[in-house]
Amino acid sequence: MRLFTGKTWCLLLFFVLCWQPVLFGAAPGGCACPPETEITLGAAGEDIAELQRFLKNERLYDRLITGVFDAETMEAVKAFQRKNHLTVTGMVDLPTWQALGQSTATAVTTMPPPGDLRIIVDTTYLSLLVLVDQEIFASFPVAIGKRETPTPVGNWKVINKGQWSGGFGTRWIGLNIPFGTYGIHGTNKPWSIGRLESHGCIRMYNRDVEQLYRWVKIGTPVHIIGDPFMGRRRLVKGEKGGDVMYLQKRLKQLGLYDQGIDGIFGYATEQAVKKFQQQNRLPVTGQIGWREYVAMGLLSGE
Secondary structure (H helix, E strand, O other): OOOOOHHHHHHHHHHHHHOOOOOOOOOOOOOOOOOOOOEOOOOEOHHHHHHHHHHHHOOOOOOOOOOEOOHHHHHHHHHHHHHOOOOOOOOEOHHHHHHHHOOOOOOOOOOOOOOOEEEEEEOOOOEEEEEEOOEEEEEEEOEEEOOOOOOOOEEEEEEEEEOOOHHHOOOEEEEOOOOOOOEEEEEOOHHHOOOEEEOOOEEEEHHHHHHHHHHOOOOOEEEEEOOOOOOOOOEOOOOEOHHHHHHHHHHHHOOOOOOOOOOEOOHHHHHHHHHHHHHOOOOOOOOEOHHHHHHHOOOOOO
16 A cells, blocks of 8 residues: 655655644653453453454454354464463463464564654554654554544654553553653554554554664654544543644634643633634534534545
């Protein structure tokens, strides 16, 4: 798949190199991504269906995709455990989650050359690009936030690095996003890569994030690009996110908001939205829905 046309690539470089918003410090609190839980006989849900698809691709499971962890699925898990020299329990326990996370990766083993290294996460093409002196050095597939918990579009920086476990895979690269704890991390669900699956973080295959972890330093620029309103979620008081941040910027452009751009839908943002609704003869709710998106010109390509 071709990532960019010539015109799009020029616009991308302009966005990355010329648009420089204020950068914020890290917010306290933990990442919103849930840890993995042990899966045993009788469990059901979309995660089980994805596990079955993964096992089918590994030629360990040849039954229907039911989304139920039944006896046949347990036998396939046992086969996976034997293949990976694990204790054969038939349960998806922590060692099995870790083996699942290490099962697929993109092969990039060299170190980047010296130069200006920065990361671009493209939320449209679900890819992470490593640029050195404005040239693509490496590209990795990623998973991003669900529509209801979108990945924050904007220009950020790496502020911390560490080893995490549970649902975060083997490495954590934290970003200075002001309204929550977001970062780039691994995953023990390799089937989620290439999809909208997270609570806003960027997921990578574990062996991919291991390489990226070696390359980036504290302060490395990370540019998350795409439509900040891709989720089209209803924005109300109490919401946080990159879409709220861009809403605040739009309200400031309209002369309706004079507070800080922090990505938090608080009282001042609500009052600014109400002023906009009054001026445009919309129901005064203080919330952003479809009519407000359209009236403010916030929807790209529509």
